[in-house]
Every structure is written in C-alpha cells, then in structure tokens.
Amino acid sequence: MLVRIDNGQAVSLHGDPAHPVTRGFLCAKVTQYLDRQYSPHRLLYPQKRVGAKGEGRFARISWDEALDTIAERLSGIAQEFGPEAILPYSYAGTMGLLNGAGMDRRFFHRLGASRLDRTICSSTGGAALTASLGFRYAPEPEQFANAKFILAWGANIHGTNVHLWPFIVEARRKGAKLVVIDPVRTRTAALADVHLAIHPGSDLALALALMHVIIAENLQDADYVARYTNGFEQLAARVREWTPSRVADLTGIPADAIVTLAREYATTKPAAIRLNYGIQRSERGGAAVRAVAALATITGSWKHAGGGLQLTTSHAFQFNTAALERPDLQKASPLGRETRVVNMSKLGEALTEITDPPVKAMVVYNSNPAAIAPNQNKVLQGMRRDDLFTVVLEQLQTDTADYADILLPSTTFLEHTDLYRSYGHYFMQLARPALARTGETRSNVEVFRALAHRMGFTDHCFNDSEDDMIRQVLSSGHKFMDGVTLERLDREHWVRLNISPAGEPFVPFAEGAFGTPSSKCELGADALDYVPPVESRFGDEKLRQKYPLELITSKADNAMNSTFGYRDTLDAQTGSLHLCAEDAAGRRISAGDRVRAFNDRGSLTLRAEIDETMRSGVVRIPAVRWAKRAEDGRSANALTSDHLTDMGGGPAFFSCLVEVERCAD
Numbered sequence: 001m002l003v004r005i006d007n008g009q010a011v012s013l014h015g016d017p018a019h020p021v022t023r024g025f026l027c028a029k030v031t032q033y034l035d036r037q038y039s040p041h042r043l044l045y046p047q048k049r050v051g052a053k054g055e056g057r058f059a060r061i062s063w064d065e066a067l068d069t070i071a072e073r074l075s076g077i078a079q080e081f082g083p084e085a086i087l088p089y090s091y092a093g094t095m096g097l098l099n100g101a102g103m104d105r106r107f108f109h110r111l112g113a114s115r116l117d118r119t120i121c122s123s124t125g126g127a128a129l130t131a132s133l134g135f136r137y138a139p140e141p142e143q144f145a146n147a148k149f150i151l152a153w154g155a156n157i158h159g160t161n162v163h164l165w166p167f168i169v170e171a172r173r174k175g176a177k178l179v180v181i182d183p184v185r186t187r188t189a190a191l192a193d194v195h196l197a198i199h200p201g202s203d204l205a206l207a208l209a210l211m212h213v214i215i216a217e218n219l220q221d222a223d224y225v226a227r228y229t230n231g232f233e234q235l236a237a238r239v240r241e242w243t244p245s246r247v248a249d250l251t252g253i254p255a256d257a258i259v260t261l262a263r264e265y266a267t268t269k270p271a272a273i274r275l276n277y278g279i280q281r282s283e284r285g286g287a288a289v290r291a292v293a294a295l296a297t298i299t300g301s302w303k304h305a306g307g308g309l310q311l312t313t314s315h316a317f318q319f320n321t322a323a324l325e326r327p328d329l330q331k332a333s334p335l336g337r338e339t340r341v342v343n344m345s346k347l348g349e350a351l352t353e354i355t356d357p358p359v360k361a362m363v364v365y366n367s368n369p370a371a372i373a374p375n376q377n378k379v380l381q382g383m384r385r386d387d388l389f390t391v392v393l394e395q396l397q398t399d400t401a402d403y404a405d406i407l408l409p410s411t412t413f414l415e416h417t418d419l420y421r422s423y424g425h426y427f428m429q430l431a432r433p434a435l436a437r438t439g440e441t442r443s444n445v446e447v448f449r450a451l452a453h454r455m456g457f458t459d460h461c462f463n464d465s466e467d468d469m470i471r472q473v474l475s476s477g478h479k480f481m482d483g484v485t486l487e488r489l490d491r492e493h494w495v496r497l498n499i500s501p502a503g504e505p506f507v508p509f510a511e512g513a514f515g516t517p518s519s520k521c522e523l524g525a526d527a528l529d530y531v532p533p534v535e536s537r538f539g540d541e542k543l544r545q546k547y548p549l550e551l552i553t554s555k556a557d558n559a560m561n562s563t564f565g566y567r568d569t570l571d572a573q574t575g576s577l578h579l580c581a582e583d584a585a586g587r588r589i590s591a592g593d594r595v596r597a598f599n600d601r602g603s604l605t606l607r608a609e610i611d612e613t614m615r616s617g618v619v620r621i622p623a624v625r626w627a628k629r630a631e632d633g634r635s636a637n638a639l640t641s642d643h644l645t646d647m648g649g650g651p652a653f654f655s656c657l658v659e660v661e662r663c664a665d
C-alpha cells in the first residue's frame with residue numbers, strides 16, 4: 001500500500017500499481033483506514049479505569065504508572081496463583097508478525113503464562129487441510145485467471161477477498177464458468193453463472209454426493225489417485241450411499257443440479273475451488289473441508305496451473321517462528337515447563353469456570369473479544385469479574401477497552417515497523433512508519449519489551465530491535481524464503497516468496513509430494529460421515545421447535561470484523577436482521593420493524609430487513625458490531641454458540657438456531 005503524505009499528514013491511501021495481485025486498487029475496507037487513523041475515537045495516552053467494568057470511564061495516567069501497575073499486578077498474581085493464572089488474548093487485529101506474535105509471545109513464555117490456542121477464525125479448516133494435504137499450500141490467485149471452471153464454496157469473494165475477483169473476471173472473459181455454493185445470495189452469488197443455495201452446515205453431504213457421481217461415472221483421475229492418494233477404496237465405499245437424491249433433501253439442492261455440477265467440475269480442466277472459511281464455521285466443518293479437499297484431489301485438479309483448491313496460502317510463509325516467539329523461554333519461567341493451553345473460542349468458560357488456576361489476569365491486544373467471541377453473555381460475565389485484572393492495548397475505545405483496568409494506546413500500521421505476510425497470496429511486505437505516532441501511542445513490541453524490563457527479565461531477546469526480529473524470523477533456511485532478506489524488503493517493499501522460479505506458476509501437488517507422513521493425500525473416508533448439525537433444520541428436534549431459524553453471522557461488506565465498529569454507517573448494516581418475505585410474513589414482520597432475535601444464550605434487538613437474497617429458514621446478521629453501540633449492549637455473538645467444531649477447536653459460529661419476533665411497538 002502507498003500513502004500520500006502532505007505536511008506530515010496522510011492525505012490518501014493507494015494500492016501499489018506494480019503489485020502483481022492488488023494491481024493498484026485497495027478494497028473498500030482498507031480505503032477507510034485514514035478516517036480511522038485520524039478518528040476522534042483514537043486512544044492517545046495510558047488510562048486507568050475509574051468507573052465500573054464495562055462503563056468506559058477512565059482517567060489519564062503516565063506510561064510509568066501504567067507499566068509499574070501492570071508489572072506489580074502480574075507479579076502478584078503469578079506469586080499467589082501461579083503464572084498460568086495470566087492469560088494473553090490476541091488475534092489478527094494486525095497481521096504484522098512482530099506486533100502480532102513477536103515480543104508478546106516472548107514475554108508470556110518467559111512469564112510462564114497460559115498459552116492461548118488461537119482458534120477463532122481458521123483453525124478448523126487448517127486442521128482439516130493438514131490432515132488431508134499435510135502442507136496447506138494453494139494455487140496462486142493470479143492462476144485463477146487460467147481456470148475454466150471455478151467453484152466458490154462458502155466464499156464470498158466479492159465481499160471478503162476482492163483481490164481475487166479480477167482474476168475470476170479474466171477467467172470468465174476467456175469462457176470460464178463460476179458456480180457459488182452459499183446459503184445466501186451474496187454479491188458473489190448474484191454475479192455467478194450458477195448459485196446453489198445450500199442449507200447451512202450440509203456441505204459435507206454435498207461433497208459426498210459429488211464424489212458419488214464422479215466415482216459412479218468413473219470420472220476420477222485414476223492415475224493421480226493411484227500415485228498420490230491413500231484410501232480411495234474406502235472413500236468409494238463411503239460415498240456409495242450418498243446418492244444425489246438423498247443429498248438433495250439434506251442440502252436443498254436438486255439432485256439434477258448435483259449431478260450436473262459433479263460432471264462439469266470433474267471434466268472441465270483446469271478447475272479451481274476457492275474455499276473460504278464459511279463452511280468450517282459449522283459443527284462438522286472440519287470433515288466438510290476434508291471432503292472438499294478429497295474432491296479436488298480425486299479429480300486430479302492439482303495437476304493444472306489454474307486448478308486445485310485454495311483455502312489459505314499461509315503455510316508457504318515458512319518463518320523461523322521459534323526464533324521470533326521463543327517458546328523455549330517457558331523453560332526459564334518459574335514453572336520450568338510448557339504451560340497450559342486455553343482455547344480462545346471458549347473465553348466465557350475460561351473466565352467463569354476454569355480453576356487450577358483460575359484466570360486472574362487477562363492481557364488483550366489485537367482483538368476485541370467483548371464483541372467478536374461467541375457466547376457473548378458468558379464472555380461479558382467473565383470480563384465483569386471484579387477480581388479479574390484486565391489490561392487492554394488498543395487503538396480505539398472498543399467494547400473490550402471498556403473492561404480494562406489499565407488501557408494502553410497503540411500505534412497503527414502507519415506508525416510502526418512491521419513485516420506482513422498476506423491473506424490469500426504469496427507476497428510479503430515490509431512497512432516502515434509513514435507517519436509520526438499519534439499522542440503517546442506505543443507499538444505492541446515496545447509495550448511488551450518495556451514490560452519484560454519492568455519484570456526483570458534479562459534475557460537478551462528482550463533487547464532486540466524490530467530489525468533484529470525481522471532478521472530472526474526470516475532465517476528459517478526454508479527454500480521458499482531463499483532471497484527474502486530485510487535489505488531486499490527495504491529496497492523493494494514487497495517480495496514474492498520463492499515458491500517457484502520467477503515467471504512460472506506455483507502448482508503445488510502437481511506431482512503429489514503432499515506434506516503428510518505418507519507424502520500422499522489422505523482422503524480420510526473414516527472421518528466423512530455426515531450427520532446434520534445439532535443446531536440446524538435437521539438437527540435436534542426440541543431445539544428446532546423453539547428456535548426454527550438458522551442464523552448466519554457472516555462478514556459485513558466494507559468492514560473488517562469489529563475494526564470499523566465506531567462508524568455509524570456500519571451500525572446500520574450490523575444492526576440489521578435479514579430474512580426472506582415468507583419468514584417475515586409468518587411472523588407479521590414488515591421491513592424496518594424492530595425485531596428481537598433470541599435463543600437460550602441471549603437476545604438481541606435489530607431492524608428487520610426483508611431481503612430477497614435470503615431463503616426460507618435462514619436469517620443473517622452481518623458481523624460484527626460494537627456491542628456497546630447497540631440498544632441492548634450486545635452484538636450478534638450474544639446468540640452464537642461456543643460449541644466447538646469437529647476439528648482444530650474452532651467455534652461453530654454458523655451452527656446457530658434462533659427465533660425472531662416483532663417487538664411490541
């Protein structure tokens with residue numbers, strides 16, 4: 001990204017025209033960052049809480065007082081309850097490596113704090129791909145331009161991954177067909193050749209039926225299967241019972257559409273699947289991802305540039321994370337061993353139920369758990385605890401910031417140095433500060449470095465500069481990192497990973513070489529038995545009678561989770577409930593009515609939006625708002641469940657039943 005600066009003020013943000021993926025344009029969310037940078041909601045100096053937790057009343061203090069208080073409280077808690085009573089809580093508020101998982105990790109490892117299992121977004125799909133493919137590699141976005149058939153599966157490309165879209169446009173100009181599988185007629189679905197509106201959480205059944213047709217009609221790539229896969233016979237036996245007519249009922253997709261899709265997908269080459277995280281946020285999401293991976297593999301789609309499957313490109317960023325994060329420092333902690341792991345998706349439980357030891361302190365950065373974590377009422381119950389010492393590092397006065405005992409102001413990516421891997425392509429970039437820092441803000445690296453010194457940690461790594469850390473993280477020796485150096489990044493700003501020779505496409509798995517112990521794709525038939533999610537139209541009967549609607553809280557357009565939650569324009573989106581005319585009429589709901597969505601976990605007041613992109617039985621709340629800006633102080637996560645999926649410990653956000661009623665006038 002490029003920043004135009006005039007008199008020390010940033011005046012505009014631009015995509016870099018030379019960048020091969022973004023090619024000079026920014027997505028609608030990132031173009032808003034300057035408004036955020038100069039927002040009156042920016043935190044400018046350290047503060048301590050003077051009101052009740054959640055109330056948001058604070059008084060200014062100095063950095064010395066803030067750091068002394070934190071060091072003193074954390075030491076006291078570590079002494080009394082053991083350091084595992086301290087819980088870091090962070091996610092990808094910044095995708096920068098140093099401020100995302102650098103000095104913070106070193107600090108908490110050395111302290112002996114609990115470790116956080118960062119499951120909130122992608123761990124289900126990640127675990128599934130690891131089991132099937134070993135390496136979570138994927139075709140480059142640029143290669144989608146060469147596909148002849150593109151399947152967007154639980155992927156709202158136009159809304160959440162717009163930089164892929166031009167390559168799809170190019171492919172379609174050359175005759176490619178785009179099919180979208182999504183319960184909602186998203187922007188992407190509306191632009192597709194075919195939209196298959198699947199029942200939420202039934203993707204595994206669909207993938208089984210597609211493979212049923214392919215194998216029954218002998219359309220698989222027998223040579224690829226024989227050379228590079230394990231478990232094809234078991235898979236063939238498994239899919240036999242999953243006929244298109246049986247799966248039609250389970251998915252809501254007509255049998256003939258399933259047969260057509262199977263034939264076209266298997267016989268058109270190259271065929272690419274863009275799988276995004278939509279399908280893995282449901283109860284059997286891990287198995288569903290494994291089934292889609294098996295589908296892409298038995299057809300031999302990996303052989304072609306422009307084929308294969310893309311969920312994530314992250315695994316190709318082969319960093320030396322041990323050098324950056326220093327897990328070995330746990331041995332130097334008072335516990336002298338690896339510490340306990342707490343799942344971030346179960347934050348409510350962690351703060352209210354776990355003992356041995358209980359969580360007595362939480363340090364939050366790069367995340368807004370009071371808004372984004374599932375089962376919000378339980379999360380807030382925990383965060384309200386008076387005996388919980390909470391530190392929050394933030395740029396804005398978020399919901400979470402309101403619960404801080406000590407609130408620290410953070411720099412933005414325009415104000416600090418960091419190294420970024422990408423979300424969906426293979427270029428990494430270095431960003432040096434473009435602007436002087438705002439107020440007394442400090443970067444996460446600076447804060448955790450200072451805290452380490454305050455706590456008396458003398459290990460040399462707590463003196464490392466940002467540049468030292470970059471050199472360390474680049475030093476993995478992996479071939480993908482060949483030639484990626486700090487000097488080159490400083491010169492060129494963005495650098496393509498060395499995944500293939502320049503000018504040649506990266507075609508992972510074209511000749512097998514999967515990252516599993518067997519080096520083959522593990523088709524995983526044993527894991528692929530479909531049972532509808534408990535919270536779904538074919539799930540638990542008692543629950544369905546009380547709460548007959550399936551709720552999807554997928555990403556809001558022009559937003560970034562809760563990052564832009566301070567904006568009024570976003571509130572209108574994230575405060576609305578989308579439902580079809582039929583479901584509305586049955587409840588005497590008209591457009592614009594105030595409605596209440598509820599289940600056993602919570603209740604939420606919203607504006608009804610009668611929406612022809614929704615089908616009967618499914619409702620949607622775009623995610624996710626700042627809870628404090630809502631009438632009842634809750635975001636959509638007051639309704640979502642912290643029930644975990646089948647793999648990777650991720651939350652089943654999209655397996656969620658609710659009922660909706662019109663509010664009394």
Ligand SMILES: Nc1nc2c(c(=O)[nH]1)N[C@H]1C(S)=C(S)[C@@H](COP(=O)(O)OP(=O)(O)OC[C@H]3O[C@@H](n4cnc5c(=O)[nH]c(N)nc54)[C@H](O)[C@@H]3O)O[C@H]1N2
Pocket residue numbers: 029121153154155156157159160161181182183184186198199200201202203276277278279282552553554555556557558559560561623654
């Ligand atoms: N505009 C915008 N862009 C974003 C973000 C944002 O908040 N706003 N967030 C970023 C982040 S953190 C992420 S992880 C990515 C996520 O990017 P995506 O995975 O594309 O986004 P989601 O909204 O989670 O889900 C994608 C689609 O899955 C559909 N879906 C829901 N349930 C099912 C199901 O059971 N089966 C199928 N087939 N589809 C289903 C939803 O209707 C939705 O359209 O987006 C990133 N980009």
Ligand SMILES: Nc1nc2c(c(=O)[nH]1)N[C@H]1C(S)=C(S)[C@@H](COP(=O)(O)OP(=O)(O)OC[C@H]3O[C@@H](n4cnc5c(=O)[nH]c(N)nc54)[C@H](O)[C@@H]3O)O[C@H]1N2
Pocket residue numbers: 090091092093094099120121122365366367368369372373393394395396398410411412413444553554555560561562563623624636637640653
């Ligand atoms: N209902 C529902 N809930 C969801 C989802 C959903 O689809 N539906 N999606 C889930 C997914 S995929 C994700 S990834 C999570 C995202 O949840 P979070 O990771 O909490 O992401 P954000 O809401 O964007 O909040 C990030 C915060 O980090 C702060 N931040 C940014 N840069 C820095 C920095 O350098 N230093 C510090 N200290 N702070 C910084 C920002 O100000 C922002 O408030 O939400 C999950 N929650």
Ligand SMILES: [Mo]
Pocket residue numbers: 120121122
């Ligand atoms: Mo995410």
